[in-house]
Amino acid sequence: MLGLKEDSPLEMLRQFAVYFDADLTENFGAAQLFLDNKEGKGSISLYEIFPGLTAWIYDINLNSELVIDMTFSEDKPYYFGYNVNGYQLQKFPNEDQYQKIQQGQNFVIIGKPGNKAEFIVPSNINYECCYLIINPILLQNSLAGSKRRLQQDLKETFDLSDRENPYRYFGNIDTRTGTYAKIVVRNKRTDLVGRLLTEGAVMNLLGTQIEAHDYDINTENFQPNLSKKELSRITNLGDYILKNIGEKITIGKMSNHLSLSPKKLQMGLRFLYGTSANEYLTKCRLEFAKEMMHTTDKNISEICYSVGYQNRSYFSKVFEERYGILPSSYRQSFSGNNFLFEISYRSLAAENVSGNEVDSIIKTARNMNPLHNITGSIIYHRKIFFQMIEGPKKEIITLFKNIEKDSRHSDIQVMWKGSKLKRDFSDWSMATISDEGILKVPQQGETKELAINNLLGKLDYRALASENLWRKVRNIIKISSKN
Numbered sequence: 001m002l003g004l005k006e007d008s009p010l011e012m013l014r015q016f017a018v019y020f021d022a023d024l025t026e027n028f029g030a031a032q033l034f035l036d037n038k039e040g041k042g043s044i045s046l047y048e049i050f051p052g053l054t055a056w057i058y059d060i061n062l063n064s065e066l067v068i069d070m071t072f073s074e075d076k077p078y079y080f081g082y083n084v085n086g087y088q089l090q091k092f093p094n095e096d097q098y099q100k101i102q103q104g105q106n107f108v109i110i111g112k113p114g115n116k117a118e119f120i121v122p123s124n125i126n127y128e129c130c131y132l133i134i135n136p137i138l139l140q141n142s143l144a145g146s147k148r149r150l151q152q153d154l155k156e157t158f159d160l161s162d163r164e165n166p167y168r169y170f171g172n173i174d175t176r177t178g179t180y181a182k183i184v185v186r187n188k189r190t191d192l193v194g195r196l197l198t199e200g201a202v203m204n205l206l207g208t209q210i211e212a213h214d215y216d217i218n219t220e221n222f223q224p225n226l227s228k229k230e231l232s233r234i235t236n237l238g239d240y241i242l243k244n245i246g247e248k249i250t251i252g253k254m255s256n257h258l259s260l261s262p263k264k265l266q267m268g269l270r271f272l273y274g275t276s277a278n279e280y281l282t283k284c285r286l287e288f289a290k291e292m293m294h295t296t297d298k299n300i301s302e303i304c305y306s307v308g309y310q311n312r313s314y315f316s317k318v319f320e321e322r323y324g325i326l327p328s329s330y331r332q333s334f335s336g337n338n339f340l341f342e343i344s345y346r347s348l349a350a351e352n353v354s355g356n357e358v359d360s361i362i363k364t365a366r367n368m369n370p371l372h373n374i375t376g377s378i379i380y381h382r383k384i385f386f387q388m389i390e391g392p393k394k395e396i397i398t399l400f401k402n403i404e405k406d407s408r409h410s411d412i413q414v415m416w417k418g419s420k421l422k423r424d425f426s427d428w429s430m431a432t433i434s435d436e437g438i439l440k441v442p443q444q445g446e447t448k449e450l451a452i453n454n455l456l457g458k459l460d461y462r463a464l465a466s467e468n469l470w471r472k473v474r475n476i477i478k479i480s481s482k483n
Contacts, residue, residue: 014479347384376389
């Protein structure tokens with residue numbers, strides 16, 4: 001049984017990764033768990049559409065049934081779900097029998113803080129399901145009026161103020177919702193193009209689920225007037241836009257590239273993304289601009305011109321309309337000295353590095369990190385370093401540049417880097433995990449239960465150096481730091 005603590009979707013996915021001993025990769029606004037071991041095969045993915053709305057996707061075949069014992073948090077998230085293929089079982093603690101959620105069925109579940117719910121994902125079936133996880137607190141705190149309106153609409157539709165128990169709604173079989181759910185589940189791309197495809201389908205999916213909840217409308221005959229090949233071509237439009245992001249792109253150019261009439265292009269974009277061609281082009285430009293703010297040092301004007309806008313004022317206007325904040329304010333929100341940033345990496349120690357030198361590295365980190373408001377953890381095992389450092393972005397980037405120049409290690413592979421909302425190691429200036437007898441520094445932090453053998457097992461050197469192993473270790477350490 002997986003004892004799941006309700007948290008942010010990414011933190012919950014980490015709990016799944018540790019439970020399954022699976023690889024977890026993180027992208028900008030997306031993450032994907034890959035399973036291929038004795039537990040089963042497949043993936044569990046998530047896409048953050050915007051803060052407060054995340055798509056959680058199962059596409060998995062398990063060798064034994066998965067029982068999830070979930071404890072609800074104080075945030076009272078909404079869970080909108082749809083089973084594309086297969087079924088699942090669900091019950092609350094006061095119920096004797098499980099309720100079956102059928103294939104093709106809408107469902108909505110809202111927990112009460114501290115209460116629990118059990119879910120069972122059956123074994124030996126290709127289980128495909130899409131959950132939309134909505135955090136009303138994050139929506140309410142959003143600067144964008146549309147997101148606050150969504151939060152208010154949900155509050156009015158699902159008024160739980162007088163309820164003593166969690167809320168559950170199992171709807172009718174709904175093929176219109178299924179059309180959008182299939183797009184979300186079967187889209188395997190986690191890059192910008194994949195995120196936009198998922199975003200369009202998710203917003204349509206959410207709309208049809210709320211509509212089905214309110215009116216139980218039968219929409220059996222909903223189908224776009226396009227072939228599967230034509231729809232598939234339209235999903236590749238984003239690649240064309242990104243390759244020409246700084247150029248003038250017209251509907252005619254897009255239609256010619258896809259060998260589709262403008263009418264069919266518009267029809268397909270409306271179906272897949274819920275937008276017109278010009279609106280989709282704008283989304284691509286703005287999403288790419290946002291990524292550039294996170295990953296480059298270009299100023300706002302340079303980014304504006306790089307993504308195809310010739311007028312910075314207009315760029316700022318459309319950016320604010322989409323995200324509820326001016327680009328300069330958005331850039332400042334995560335580039336300031338107090339914004340948290342993390343870098344996790346694996347490297348190979350130089351042949352001549354002794355235990356005393358590793359001790360010196362750890363002691364220096366423990367002495368210097370507090371001065372720069374940096375915390376983290378380090379593993380040293382069989383001549384391999386694995387380190388996670390977190391703190392103000394400017395300080396972390398400066399530190400990592402110095403780490404890259406250090407001749408005492410080589411073959412540095414970054415497992416993950418990016419912004420974060422809170423620290424994982426608030427009390428550890430540099431927690432140390434090692435079973436190397438050559439080290440003399442004491443362990444710091446509650447790391448004794450995280451013995452190297454428990455983390456890594458008996459692995460050969462090639463396996464120890466692999467990237468996916470250290471991604472798994474990163475997830476284990478993060479979950480352990482919370483406990």
